Amino acid sequence: MNLLDRIEKAKKYINGIYDENIDLAIILGTGLGDLAETIENQIKISYKDIPEFPVSTVSGHKGELIIGDLRGKRVLAFNGRFHYYEGYSMETVTFGVRTAKALGLDKIIVTNAAGGMNPSYHAGELMIITDHINLLGDNPLIGKNYEELGPRFPDMSQAYSRDLIAIAEKAALDLSIHVNKGVYVSVAGPNFETPAELRMLRMIGADAVGMSTVPEVIVANHMGMKVLGISCITDMAVAATLEPVSHEIVLANANRAKNNFLSLVTEIADRI
Numbered sequence: 001m002n003l004l005d006r007i008e009k010a011k012k013y014i015n016g017i018y019d020e021n022i023d024l025a026i027i028l029g030t031g032l033g034d035l036a037e038t039i040e041n042q043i044k045i046s047y048k049d050i051p052e053f054p055v056s057t058v059s060g061h062k063g064e065l066i067i068g069d070l071r072g073k074r075v076l077a078f079n080g081r082f083h084y085y086e087g088y089s090m091e092t093v094t095f096g097v098r099t100a101k102a103l104g105l106d107k108i109i110v111t112n113a114a115g116g117m118n119p120s121y122h123a124g125e126l127m128i129i130t131d132h133i134n135l136l137g138d139n140p141l142i143g144k145n146y147e148e149l150g151p152r153f154p155d156m157s158q159a160y161s162r163d164l165i166a167i168a169e170k171a172a173l174d175l176s177i178h179v180n181k182g183v184y185v186s187v188a189g190p191n192f193e194t195p196a197e198l199r200m201l202r203m204i205g206a207d208a209v210g211m212s213t214v215p216e217v218i219v220a221n222h223m224g225m226k227v228l229g230i231s232c233i234t235d236m237a238v239a240a241t242l243e244p245v246s247h248e249i250v251l252a253n254a255n256r257a258k259n260n261f262l263s264l265v266t267e268i269a270d271r272i
Helices: 003-017 033-038 097-103 162-175 196-203 212-221 248-257 259-271
Strands: 024-029 040-046 064-070 073-079 107-116 128-135 180-189 208-210 227-235
Touching: 003 064, 003 073, 024 033, 024 097, 024 128, 024 259, 033 064, 033 073, 033 248, 033 259, 073 162, 073 259, 097 212, 107 128, 107 212, 107 259, 128 162, 128 196, 128 212, 128 259, 162 180, 162 259, 180 212, 180 227, 208 227, 212 227, 227 248, 248 259
Parallel strands: 024 073, 024 107, 107 227, 128 180, 180 208
Antiparallel strands: 040 064, 064 073, 107 208, 128 227
16 A cells, blocks of 8 residues: 555544644654643544554653644644654654645644753753754655655755744743754664764754654655744753763653743644
């Protein structure tokens, strides 16, 4: 079965449960799933019930699709994402975004937990992603291109929508929430980076590092979707002062940022 057929199967299943207009898609990163609890009039669909959908295997990712209302907007929230390090292909990692587009969505907020490499950052802060560097060693557009989805050689000059970034900045200012702006680099993981790797990543221009997001953003751009990216800085990944880090520390610091994250994303949804 080809990719188009697989997307259609997933779309038909979801439309069988809910087939009305949806305004915005949101992918919730590690430790950021609490936003799902603020969505009203929820319809929950387990990933395992959706044909062709993969399942989330990482702690902090519940693995459910939530359709509901967030500040007057109808949203499609992915409460849990799929990572390359879980052993999934790039096509599978990005399948949810493909399905969102098939359901008629043209805007997506992609969130993640990330290590802060910019020494001016602090754990628990938020970063609006202005650009990214793909060091995953793979790309979701490798292989057959389906013109029905997008062009063979998509433009990435504005991978993160300047209009959505401006909305996010104004929302943060009005809420008195400090946000950073920077470049996100995606690496394969699942191990955290060595000091030498962090020095290299910082030298090539990255402000934060993580193990997700970039494949989803590439695919979203391929299909003409507008993207806003937000990183929660869950640990400081500065080579000179690097301390041991664990998934538990990442989850704990994501929880520290929870209130600002919830307030900001909700306000952004209202303004988009």
